[in-house]
Every structure is written in structure tokens, then in C-alpha cells.
Amino acid sequence: MTANDPDAAIRDETARLEPQLIALRRELHKRPELAFEEHETAAVVAAELARLGIPARTGVGRTGVVGLIEGGRPGPTLLIRADMDALPIQERTGLPFASERDGLMHACGHDIHTVTLLGVAAVLKALAPALAGRIKLVFQPAEEVLEGAPAMIADGVMDDPGVDMCLGFHNWPWGKVGQIQYVRGACQAASDAFDIVFHGRSGHAAHPQAAIDPIAGAALFIGQLQTLVSREINPLSPAVVTVGQISGGTVRNIIPDQLTLKGTVRTMDAAARDAVESGMRRLLAGVEAGLRLRSELAYARKVPPLVNDDRVLDRVLAAARAVVGEAAVTQGGASMGSEDFACFTELVPGAHLRIGSGAPGRSDVLHNSDYQPDEGCIAVGVRTLSRAALELLQ
Template structure:
């Protein structure tokens, strides 16, 4: 219905969108510290004539485009934070903030949302309702929980649906990934302290080796996944950090491990926490250690509303063509705090392909998104809002 005008306006705004994206990339900020990023978003919204509010959660910005015609309220969301990664892309607009990088494409997400906002603002006279623009901090840091806090803030309680996207190097450039139901996993983090008794390495019988016990725990965890969990269910447990010992000839008194658990169902999430604790109790019984488990719940699972994926599928066919649509067979075990919005409101989260041969993965110091995908993201977000509001 609006596809021709949306494409024309996207083409007109694209040079600015690229400029916004490069600015965000050049000046990244980690979770909870997105102050300059927030101010820049506010500046762009002001230039576009879009009112906004701040101060309801950290550095978050909430813009509002009120159409000239009556209708419901929908929302679009982009995340703002970068990662504590030292950039290795060699781009002329590479990060100027040492040790911080937009290695997960959030620079693209913000610029796409601003582009969609510019298109929608220019079409206010045709807009049947209101669009809220959510610029959310701290997606990467579950302990801050940007999505969780904004979803619970009441600021979105008048919306009827919400949409978002993530650039995705596992899909080819120019493909939009639409998947019903399970899309991205719940992400939990756990900390383990195995305490033994130190002794001379030549007299191991006089001590309790926490390192050997911790090594057995690592193997036990892998056996837990491979022999106790249903192979048809989505569950991953990875121990990514281990610190132990002070010297080559000293028996280890303390071993510290950190890991992550990825699941899709609350029952499996509960079971993993329970079984990790039970494994440690068995470890202590066997080795004489004293172990502690701190299991921290992170983002919940991102589960798309099926009918909203059907809706986006129709939008994509109309606005970008069915040749750009992919229906991924499998969900990802990566996590996204868009999950909190989908727990409260109907909506959908899509993947925007940015993969070519040799494209680094997300969170890699060499990751750089292909800017040719920016128009697709803008068209999908603007088109979704225009079409769902036109239904009224």
C-alpha cells in the first residue's frame, strides 16, 4: 500500500543513515554508559521534529510519532550499547573509544530505527495511530537488564505490538530471517568456587586438590548434557573461564569457574540450575572439597508471536520481495533481551542477513556489517508500522 513511497523516502534519507551509523560506530559506549550515544539520538530526533522523553531508565530514549489519523499504538526497538572489545576492522571510522567496539551491530540497529523514524515522520498525514521508538541501553549486560526494565516501566503499556531486528552474519546479505516461535535462547550465568586444601605438590596426600575436582566437574557437566538431557531439546552449557593455582609446585586450594546455560523452557532452565548444584554436592562428597554455586538468571527466551511473523512475511513480500525472505529452520542459542517485550506484548524479532564468505561472527573484533542492508531494515520497520496501523 505504501511500498513505493517508503522506498523513495528510504533512498532519500539513506546518506544520513549511513552517517549516523558511522558516528555510532566511531563512538561506542558499553552497557549502562551510553550517555553520548543517547545525546546523539536525542539530537537526531530533534532534527527530525520527533518529540521524545528520557529519564525513565538510564540512558534510554523514547520517541513518539503521532499520526494525523486515529488508531492504535505500536513500537519499534533498537539497542544502544557496545562491547568491551578492541576493534580490529581497520575501518576509517573505527572506534575512537579504546577497548570498546560495536561488535554486535547495534550501531546498525540504531541507525535503521532512526531511518524508519524519519520515513514515518514524513508520512504522519497517512499514519493511522502512533509509533513509539524505543532506544534501549544495556542489552549486552543482563545484570542491568535494559529490556526488562523498559518493558516493566509502564511506558509501553499502551502499545498493541512491538517489532525489532538484529543483524545476522549467519544469513546472506540481503536476506530477512523470519521464524515463528523459538528464536533466541534464555541466557543464564553461573559462578563456581571449589575450595580445597593447599599442600606441597610433591605431597598431594596432605591436601585436597581443588583443580582436579574442578576438572571432574567440567567433565560431569558435559556428561550431564550428553547423557541426561533430551537431545531433541535445546540446551547448551559452556564453561568459558577457569582460574586456579598460584605456582607449579603448590597444590591448588581454590578453583573458580564461570559458565553459561542456554535453554528455551522454564522447566529445563530450573533443571539445569538444580543439577549443577547436585553435581557439586557429589563432587564435595567424592573429593572432600567445599563448593559453592551462584546461578544468575539472565535474559529469558525470545519467542516470536506466530501471527506477527505471518504479518511480517506479507510485509516483506510486498515491500522487499519474496526473494529476500528466509525462514530459518533452527533457532539460535544466542540470547536477546527483546524477550522481555515479547513476554508482555505480541510482536516479532527478525534477523537481517549481513553474511558473506569470511564474514566474522558477532562479538568478533573484526566484525563489520555490510551497509547495503540498512535500507532493508528501514523498509521492513517502516512498512510493518504503516501496514499494521492501516489495518485499523
């Protein structure tokens, strides 16, 4: 493999690697691991990088792996990230390589991401003399809980050598294999989490005047909560506030001492993010005063919005068009889903691509027990990301 014709070299090497990558993906699919438990997956990644002659560090962010490819000339450092963790879902695909672990499944395609980046590693290692700079290959744990990127950053993944730009990707079942989608600017939402405990006083259901009812307080608060979005946030600024869990009480005729609710806040800009948190605190104070309750709020800002940098994105899109053609690269809409790749783009300019993985005749969605992405997306991802790295490190 030579760099005289990089497009042909990338295409031919990817075609050679594709059967091996699909086989490896199926092995990883059989053995899914949850956030910060990706020990076997990390071991596979480390072994593959060693086989390719790529030096790597393990245990970065607990179970992350970082490989480094040095280019032939001085230049910037490009970080390319793939996530590795699975989900607590019982697989129902019936595939011969279905999960062998009860209650665990790669239902978001992170097994595909892992082998795609291993394919990129193999291609770019061979093309290293043509690179002006270096590639930092980041195999990240715990994306599903939005904690893996912060953990790796805390462990110094952005340092030694310092990272100048970053590139991320996700398989995209709403697009066919060979299609690539992008979003300009903010493409995925910030994600915050809140836990609230309402403290009242227990009592008999027949004598509510002798109790202080935390259920009534929680119900009032939940109803008011949505006014933060409908009446306090600019309608042109997306925001979603969701209460996803309520727990409290033991039997029907006892007013409980306390009730707990948990939820998430998704926003696209800092003003909306601040307004929701401050508004929530104000509403809680009102419920406390009005219903004689006491509340405890734990509010955690998990990840910022994922923002694509036009300077990086434009060069990545030029590479994508060279691989799949002009018509197959299309602009899509932002999502209120969240991605901890945003923690990298908050620090350095970056771009995040959606790589079509929809299988013919299927209508798959992510995080579904019957999720079956088309494995043809692996080769498209390898070619596109490898070509993008060359474009960024010319």
C-alpha cells in the same frame, strides 16, 4: 511525503534519508560505547528525535531513549527496538571511520541498528496520520550483557502508554543485502549465568593428603556437567552448558584454598532450563560429599527464550515481502545465541527479523575485530520496519 501510496512514500523517503543515515552511522562507529555507558550515543539519538519533532524521554534504563509517535487514529501501541551498545574488542578493519576508542568497537552492528530506527522514526513521523495507534521507539542500552531490556522494563518502558506488541531486528552477515530471514516460534535461546567457588584447604603439592584440592573437585564437576545435556535433557530439546572461565592457584606446587569457575546455560524451553539448574545443584552436592569440599553457587536467570508470535510475524512477513520480494524472505533455523529483546516478547506478542548485511566478497561474522557489514542493509531495514509498522497499525 504522503500516505496515498505508502509503499512509494516509504521507498522515496528512505532513498532521501540513506546518505544521511550512513554518514551518521559512521560517526557513531567512530565513538563506540559499552553497556550502560552510551551517553554520547543517547544524546545523538535524543537530538535527532527532537529535530524530527518526536517527543522523547532519556535516562530510561539508565542510558536508554524512548520516543513516541502518535498516529492519526486510535489503536494499539507498537514498540520497535534498536540496541546501541558496542563491545570490548580492538577494531582491525582499517576503515577511515574505524573506532577512535582503544579496545572498543561496534563489532555487532548496533550502530547500524541505531540509525536504522532513526530512519524508521523519520519515515513514520511523516506517515503518522495513516497510523491507527502509536509507535514507541526504543533505543536500548546494554544488550550485549543482556541487562538493557530488563532495566528499561523496570523503568516503565512498557507503560504510559501500554505496549501491545513489539518488533525487533538484527543485521545478519550470513545473508546478503536485500534478504530477510525469520524463524517461527523460539528463535533464540534463554541465557543463564553461573559462578561457582570451590573451597578446599591449601597445602603442599607433595603432601596432598593434608590438603583438600578444589582443582580436583572442579575438574570432576566439569566432566559430570556435560552429562546433564547428554543424559538428562530430551535430545530433541536443545541445551548448551559451557564453562568459559576458570581461575585458581598461584604456583605449580601449592594446592590452593579455592577455585572459581564461570559459565553459561542456553536452553530453548522451560523444562530443560529447570533440569539443568537442578541437576547442577545435585552434582555440586555430590562433589562436595565425595571430595570433602564446600561450594558456593550463584545462578542467575538472565533472559528467557526469544519466541516469535505467529500472529505478529505473519503480518510483518507480508510487509517484508512487499519490500524485498517473496523469494528474498526465507525461513531460517533457531540460534543458541541469546537476545534480551526476549524480555519484551515475554510480555507482549512480538517478532524479530534478521536483515541481511553480508558484504560482497566477504565472509563476516558478528563479534569479530574485522567485522564490516554492508551499509546497504540500513535502507532495507528502514523500508521493511516502516512497512511492517503500517501493516500492524492499519
